[in-house]
Amino acid sequence: MPRTPPSSSLASPQRNRPKAAGLMRLEAQVRRDLDSIEASPRAWVPERRDPCGSVIADVVIVGAGLSGLSLAFGLKRQGIERIHLIDVAPAGFEGPWLTTARMRTLRSPKTLSGPDLGIPSLTYGAWHEAVEGQESWERLDKIERAAWMAYLAWFRSIIGLSVCNDTRLLSISQEENHLRLHVEKDGQGSSVSCRKVVLATGLEGAGGLRVPSGVATLPRQRWTHSGELIDPGILSGKRVGVIGAAASSFDWAVTALEAGASSVTLLARSPTLPRTEILDWSNFPGFLNHFADLDDQTRYRFTRRMFAFKTPPTKEMYERAMAFSACRLVTGANIRSIGMATDDVAISTAAGDFVFDHLLLGTGYSVDLSRRPELADHVDQIATWADRFVPAAGEEDRDLLAYPYLGPAFELMEKAPGSLPMLANIHIFNSAAVPSLGPICNGITGLKSGIPKLVSGICRGLFMPEAEHFYRSLDSYDKAHFQPERM
Numbered sequence: 485m486p487r488t489p490p491s492s493s494l495a496s497p498q499r500n501r502p503k504a505a506g507l508m509r510l511e512a513q514v515r516r517d518l519d520s521i522e523a524s525p526r527a528w529v530p531e532r533r534d535p536c537g538s539v540i541a542d543v544v545i546v547g548a549g550l551s552g553l554s555l556a557f558g559l560k561r562q563g564i565e566r567i568h569l570i571d572v573a574p575a576g577f578e579g580p581w582l583t584t585a586r587m588r589t590l591r592s593p594k595t596l597s598g599p600d601l602g603i604p605s606l607t608y609g610a611w612h613e614a615v616e617g618q619e620s621w622e623r624l625d626k627i628e629r630a631a632w633m634a635y636l637a638w639f640r641s642i643i644g645l646s647v648c649n650d651t652r653l654l655s656i657s658q659e660e661n662h663l664r665l666h667v668e669k670d671g672q673g674s675s676v677s678c679r680k681v682v683l684a685t686g687l688e689g690a691g692g693l694r695v696p697s698g699v700a701t702l703p704r705q706r707w708t709h710s711g712e713l714i715d716p717g718i719l720s721g722k723r724v725g726v727i728g729a730a731a732s733s734f735d736w737a738v739t740a741l742e743a744g745a746s747s748v749t750l751l752a753r754s755p756t757l758p759r760t761e762i763l764d765w766s767n768f769p770g771f772l773n774h775f776a777d778l779d780d781q782t783r784y785r786f787t788r789r790m791f792a793f794k795t796p797p798t799k800e801m802y803e804r805a806m807a808f809s810a811c812r813l814v815t816g817a818n819i820r821s822i823g824m825a826t827d828d829v830a831i832s833t834a835a836g837d838f839v840f841d842h843l844l845l846g847t848g849y850s851v852d853l854s855r856r857p858e859l860a861d862h863v864d865q866i867a868t869w870a871d872r873f874v875p876a877a878g879e880e881d882r883d884l885l886a887y888p889y890l891g892p893a894f895e896l897m898e899k900a901p902g903s904l905p906m907l908a909n910i911h912i913f914n915s916a917a918v919p920s921l922g923p924i925c926n927g928i929t930g931l932k933s934g935i936p937k938l939v940s941g942i943c944r945g946l947f948m949p950e951a952e953h954f955y956r957s958l959d960s961y962d963k964a965h966f967q968p969e970r971m
């Protein structure tokens with residue numbers, strides 16, 4: 485599919501042109517703000533070279549979406565300069581915003597602090613006001629999806645972050661005192677040496693698309709997951725079934741209906757629609773900053789409860805879907821079987837039987853590191869919750885127990901101590917980290933807690949092994965503050 489940004493008033497160059505002066509003023513303010521908070525300390529990590537003579541990067545960040553960009557900014561603010569950002573997506577298409585996301589606006593409130601890490605002039609609001617004016621910001625209900633991507637692009641450029649796009653991480657191997665990342669760009673393989681790697685690889689990067697087993701047996705052209713690209717035109721005139729009733733299912737329903745589907749039926753397993761946005765509840769410093777300090781039993785209990793909440797659709801997408809007479813929501817439709825009946829996709833549910841031409845899945849993502857090519861070689865050595873924690877009888881949750889059991893710096897841990905020390909230098913900043921660290925690595929709400937925690941853990945890991953180097957530097961320190969006139 486051609487990748488063309490959807491229309492957005494804020495992303496449109498024509499609307500932007502008269503506002504250029506506002507943006508220039510904002511950018512001058514950003515520079516003043518950064519200068520006034522010692523945001524660029526001197527680079528301090530000692531340079532090391534690999535056996536080929538190449539300088540070893542301090543940190544490679546895989547994924548230049550919301551999380552990867554925020555992390556790069558956080559690291560720069562701590563004087564960590566040898567950072568490489570790579571992303572398999574083409575420039576400007578990182579993350580879901582201009583590709584697989586189908587809602588008009590973000591779901592989260594416009595006032596959340598995100599990549600700005602607390603600097604007012606770097607917030608979405610400051611950017612919006614600079615581009616569109618204060619009145620527009622005050623009128624705004626939710627942030628337009630395309631405008632959010634335009635903001636992320638601006639953030640990346642004002643902070644001076646360069647990203648190596650179209651570059652995929654394939655695998656990670658251990659060298660004597662560093663990691664080697666094997667990457668591919670334009671079909672060409674190469675490698676990068678680094679001390680640490682952060683996988684900020686998003687929802688799919690924690691495992692893969694969740695596809696109900698019955699669906700997987702259907703001909704491939706008969707179904708599409710919400711994490712996949714589609715030409716909506718193929719849905720025109722079709723009877724479409726949507727599995728699921730959380731946010732992405734309503735986004736699917738609107739996409740199909742607006743593309744001219746003859747009917748859209750949403751099949752919801754539960755008897756009611758999800759209505760509660762758990763992220764609103766979690767948005768307080770005690771929980772976000774200190775979830776990771778809880779004992780295993782308590783973290784497990786909180787996580788199970790959090791995972792039971794599903795993301796509700798935005799009011800707008802719900803109303804847009806239900807305004808079509810061709811749209812039908814069936815609740816309590818627990819699926820019993822899925823298969824082909826002559827040329828139809830036939831689904832039998834607790835709420836009746838249905839036939840469709842095409843299925844759209846809003847079934848979410850699974851967390852399963854064995855599905856990630858970049859970690860597949862090491863998955864047997866990576867500790868999971870099942871290796872470290874035994875739930876009480878009746879509280880076993882196979883999916884949750886398969887999550888990696890991470891350390892306080894989001895680092896992977898060994899199943900058997902000493903078996904693969906490099907795991908301590910592989911940090912996971914995506915939904916796979918939620919049971920260990922809390923919801924501070926999978927969206928805007930928790931970034932303000934997650935990024936400082938990860939940055940601090942990375943700084944510690946870069947400083948501690950170099951203590952001897954720093955002692956020698958101190959011992960030989962002789963920088964006269966003043967020259968006495970007579971000695």
Ligand SMILES: Cc1cc2nc3c(=O)[nH]c(=O)nc-3n(C[C@H](O)[C@H](O)[C@H](O)COP(=O)(O)OP(=O)(O)OC[C@H]3O[C@@H](n4cnc5c(N)ncnc54)[C@H](O)[C@@H]3O)c2cc1C
Nearest residue numbers: 547549550551572578579590591592652653685686927928
């Ligand atoms: C449809 C949708 C709507 C959402 N709406 C909201 C919302 O309104 N508010 C909110 O707070 N959250 C929302 N989220 C959740 C979350 O904020 C987003 O998923 C967000 O994109 C997370 O940012 P990220 O940087 O962690 O991951 P992403 O933005 O997904 O970025 C990960 C990047 O990693 C790259 N990558 C993956 N694997 C590799 C590899 N092996 N090599 C190189 N690059 C790789 C990908 O190309 C991608 O660009 C939404 C999620 C989705 C899917």
